[in-house]
Amino acid sequence: MGEFFFNIDHGYLEALIRGFKGGILTQSDYANLVQCETLEDLKLHIQSTDYGNFLANEPGAITVGVIDERLKEKLVTEFTHLRNNALEPLATFLDYITYAYMIDNIVLLITGTLHQRPIAELISKCHPLGSFEQMEAIHIASTPAELYNAVLVDTPLANYFVDCINEQDLDEMNVEIIRNTLYKAYIEDFYKFCENLGGKTAEVMCEILAFEADRRAIIITINSFDTELSKDDREKLYPRCGKLYPEGLVGLARADDYEQVKQVCEWYGDYKALFEGTGPNPGDKTLEDKFFEHEVKLNVHSYLHQFHFGVFYAFIKLKEQEMRNVIWIAECISQRHRSKIDNYIPIL
C-alpha cells in the first residue's frame, strides 16, 4: 500500500534523485578522463559533464585539493536541497545518512587533538555532510566520559556512544575502538529503522546495510591481526545485522589469520566470489576494491526498484565513490603516476 501514496510526499525528491543519478559519470567519461594530460584537461572535460562549471571560477592553477573541495561542495548543495525538501520519514532517513559522516568527523577531531593539531585546521578537513554544532568544542574532552557528557549528549550519536563510555582514556587504540563501536551501533540502528519502515525500502536497504555490516566485520578482523586487540574485544565490534550473523561472526571471532577469514566467508556465496578474485600479485585487485565494486553493484541495483528510500542512500554512496574515482584520477595525473590510473571503480 505504501507505494500508492509514496509520490504524494516523496515523488518530487525521488524524481530529483533519479535525475541526479543520471548525471553520474559514465564509462566513456572515465575513458576520457584517464586520457587527460594535465588537471586543466581534466577540468575541461569534466565541464562537459553534469558537473558543469563547478571549477570555472577558480583563479590560477587548480590542485587536487581544490577539486576535492568543489566536488564535496556540490554534493553538499544537492544533499541540503534534498534534506530541506524532505518530509518524514524521509527526513529522518536522510539524517541517518549523515550520522556516518558525523562519526568519521568525531574520530578525526579526536585523533587530531591527540596529535596537538589546531582545531581550525581539523575542522576544515571534516566532511561537511557530517558537521554538527557541537563539533568544534570536541577538543575540550580528554576522556570518553567527558566527550559524552560535554559534547555528544545533545547529538543524535549520544545513544550510540553509551557503550564506549567506560573506556579509560583517549589513545589511538581506544579511538579506533570508539569509531567501530559507534559504527556498529549506528549500522544496527539504521538497519532497525529501515526494517521498521518496511516495504521496498526495507528490502533494498537491509541488503545494502547487511553488506556494509559484514564488510566492517571482515575488515576489522583482518586489520586486528598482529595488534593488541583481544579476540573478545574484537567480537564486540562486529555489527550484528549482516548475513554473517550469527555463525559467521563466531567464525570470524576465532580467526587468527587471513586464510581463516577466507574460509569463514567461503560459506557465503556473495563473499566467496569477492575473496576469489583477490590476491597479492600485481594486477590482482585488493579485497577493498572488490568490496567497493560489490557496494557499487548493490547501490546501482537499488535504482531498479521504485518507491523506496534506498535510492537516496545509494546516490550518496555512488557519488562518494565517484568522488574517490575523480580524486584518484586527478592524483594520478598530478603525480604523473599514470600506470595505476585505471584502478578506479567504475560505476555501471
Added chain:
Amino acid sequence: MGSLYRSEEMRFCQLIVEKDAAFSAVSELGKLGIVQFKDLNPDVNSFQRMFVRDIRRYDELERKLRYLEGQINKDGILIGGKLNDGDFTVMPTAELNQLEATLTDLERDVKNMHESDTTLKRNYQELHEWENVLVKADEFFAGGVDGAAQEEFHVQEEGADFTREKDPVEYVVGVIKRERILAFERILWRACRHTAYVRTSEIDEPFENPDTGEHELKNVFIIFYKGDRLRTIVDKVCDGFKAKVFKNCPHTSRDRQAAASDVRARIQDMKTVLGQTREHRFRVLQAAGNNYNQWLKQIRMQKTVYHNLNLFTYDGIGRFFVAECWVPLADIDNVREALERGVEKTGSTVKPVLNVLETHETPPTFNRTNKFTAVFQGIVDSYGIATYLELNPAPYTIITFPFLFSCMFGDLGHGILMALCGLYLVLKEEKLKDVTGEIFTMFFGGRYIILLMGIFSIHAGFLYNDLFAKSFNIFGSSWVNPYNQTEMMSWMQTEIATEKEMLIEMDPYTSYRHELGPYPFGLDPIWNIAENKLNFMNSMKMKLSVIIGICQMTFGVVLSYQNYKARNSKIEIFTVFIPQMLFMGCIFIYLCLQIIIKWLFFWVEPATIFGQRYPGSNCAPSLLIGLINMFMFKERNVGFINGTAVDAEHPHGVSYDACYLGQWYPGQSFIEAILVLIAVACIPVMLFGKPIHFIMERKKARREAGQRIEVARHGAPDTSVHANVLSGEDGEIAINGIEQKGEHVGSAGGAEHHDEEFGDVMVHQAIHTIEYVLGCVSHTASYLRLWALSLAHAQLSEVLWHMVLTMSFEFEFPWAVRCIVLYVIFFIFAGLTFSILVLMEGLSAFLHALRLHWVEFQSKFYAGLGYPFQPYSFKSALTLAEST
C-alpha cells in the same frame, strides 16, 4: 532573398585556407553567419584539439570578467552598453593582448582593494565589537552581575561535599554569533560541570561580515569562573565556537568608559578611511562596468571562432587548414568574398580555396525568414524540420492559420481587441524588444500572428454578424413581419393577460422577401433574436467546417504532388497522389458539392430542380442519410413526387413518404455507385502500387547488374584509371582531410544505397494507406472543432452579455445610482471579456488551429525529417551570451 516555397539549396564545400590567415578568414565568416562547419575530428577529445590552449585562454579571461562582474554588481553599479550592438568587428591580436594585460591588472587591483577593504572592515568590526563589549560589560557590572555570580558560586560550594580552595572569581568577556549562543551556553554549562556563570546581552545593530558582506547578529557574553582548569576549558570552548574573547577588559567602570570613548574616536577615523577606499573602488569598478560588455563581446566572438577552428583539420605539413561546411547555394559568392577579405587583412598571399564537393549526406534545411515569416516558420518547425528541399508549409500557414483561428474565434469585438493588442506590439516593436519576462516574450514573439489573427477574426465576426453577442443590421434584413397591426395587438393583449411571452412564427414562405435576395454580407441579423438561432447556426457552421476542412485537406494532397514532382517520382504520382485525389474527390468533395447545391437550389418554394418537381422544404434532400445510402447501394425513389397525380389537396403532386431520401437528381444512384467503386478501387492501388513497382525495379536492377559484370570482365582496367584521376585532382596540396573524406563519403554512400527490404516498403505503404483512408474520415470529423469552438465562443460571449452587463440595465434605481452600478459592472464585464474570451478562448482556438495544421493539413504532404541549418555566427553567439 530566397523564397519560402522550399528550403534553400545547400552545397557541401571544402575550404582550404592558410594557417596564419585562418583566424581572420573564419571571423569574417562569423560576421556573415551563413556557414555551418562539419566536425572533422569527431574522435578527438575536447581537450586534445588544436586550439584548446586558446580556448582556455578565453575561459580564463571570461573568468576574470565574471569576477569583475560580481564585484561590479556587488557595488550596485550598472553595466553600460549592450552585448549585441550589431558591430562584429574583431579586435586585432595586439589589442587583445593588451586587453588581457588590462584585465589581469584590473583583477589584481580589484582583488587588492578588496583585500585591504576586508582588512579595514575587519579592524572596524573588531573595534565596533570592542566598543559594544565595553558598553555591555559596564551594563553587566552596573546590574550587579559579579555579586550574583559570587552568590551562585557560594551556593554551589556549600552544596558540594568538599571545600575547594579559594580561587578568585575570574571572568572573560567576548562576542559570539547570536545563533550559536544556545549551544555555547549549554556546552559551557556541561563542560565546566555547572560551575560557570554566563550572562549574555544582544547587540542591536547587525555586523557586516567582512568576507561575505552578509549581515550577522551577535551577542556579548560574560563568563565567570574559578580556577585555572576551568579557564583552559572556557578558552577551548570559546575557540571552538569562534567566539572572540577580549582579554584586556578594564576592571573599573571609569577605565571602561575611557576606553570606550577612545574606541569611538578610532571608529570615526576608520570610517573616513573606509569611505575613501570605497570611493576609489567605486570609480575603478565604474570604469570597468562601462567597458565590460565590449570586452565580453570580443572574448565571446573570438572564442566562437576558435571553437569552429577546432572543427578543422590540417594538411600533412601543417601549413593549411581544411574545413568542410554547408553553405547555401545563393551565398557561395558571399562566402568566397568574405574569405578573401579575411585573408587579405592578414596580408597573406595565398588565396583561400572554396571547392564545392559531392556528397551523399543529406544537407541541412535552411529557410531564410524575416521577422514576419519567422513565427510561422516556427510553427511549422516545432512539428518537424522540413526534409531537405521539401515543400515548406509555412507560406500557406501565414493565411490559413489565422483563418482557421478566426473561424473559431469569430467575434468582431474580440477580434478588434486582439488586433489592437497585436498592432500595439508591432508598432512598439523597437521599444519592446528588450523587455524580458517569459510570458511577455512569448506574446511578443507571436506579435504578427496575433495581429493577423485579430484582423481575420474581425472578418469572421462580420460574417457571423457577431459583436459581443450582438448583431448589426447594416444592409437591412430580408425578413419582414408578415402579420398586420390588429393581429399583433391582440397577441400583445393575451401576452399581458397571461403574463407569458409569446413567440411569433415567421414562415419563410410569407415573411422572407425573396426579391431582396440574401443578406449581402454575412449572416442576416434577424437570426440573433430568433428562438431557433442555435439550430440554424449549428447546421450552417457545421457544413462550413466540413467544406473548409475538405478544402484544406485537398490542398494538402495537391501540395504533395509538388513534392513528388520535385523528386521526379512518377510512380508516386500515379500510385499515391492520383488515387488519393480520386478517393478524396469521389467521397468528400462530392459531399461538399452536395452541400453547396442544396444551399443554392432547395428552398421552401416548390420548384423544378434538375428537371424534377420539388414540392417544398419537407422534401429537401437529407445529405447525411444520403451519404450512408450511397455506401449501402440502397434502392431509392427517383424524384420527390409519386407519379404525376395532382389533386386539390396536393397542388404540386403527392410526394413520397420519405421524399427527402429520394434521388434528387437524375441518375444519382448510378453516379454514386460509380463514385464509391472508384474510391474503393483506389485503396488497393495505394496499398500495392508502390511495393509492386519496387519489386519490378529490383528485378530490373539485378538483371542489369548481371550484364554489367559481363562488361566489367572485358574492361577491367578502366576503373583503376578512374581512381587515379580522382586522387590526382588535388595533387598540389596533399591533404589528409581528403582521404578521410573519401572514406566518409564511401561509408555514407553505402548506407544510403543499402537497399530497403521489401517488407519495409510494404509495411510502410500499408501504414500510409490506412492512415490516409481512415484519416480522410477522422480528419473531416476533426474539422468539426471549428464549429464546436465557435459555438462555445458565441455562447460564452452571450452569457457574459446577458448575465453580466444587461444585469445593470435592469435595476430600478435613480439614474445616478444606476450610472455607478453600470460603471462598476462594466469593469467586471470588460475584465471577464478580456481574460476569458480573448485570452483563454484565444489560447484554446490557437491550440486547435495549431493541431489542425500539424495533424490534419501537414499529414497530407509533410514528412518533416530534416535537420536544421545552424550556421555559426557572431550574432547568435552573442544573443546566447546575452540570455545567460
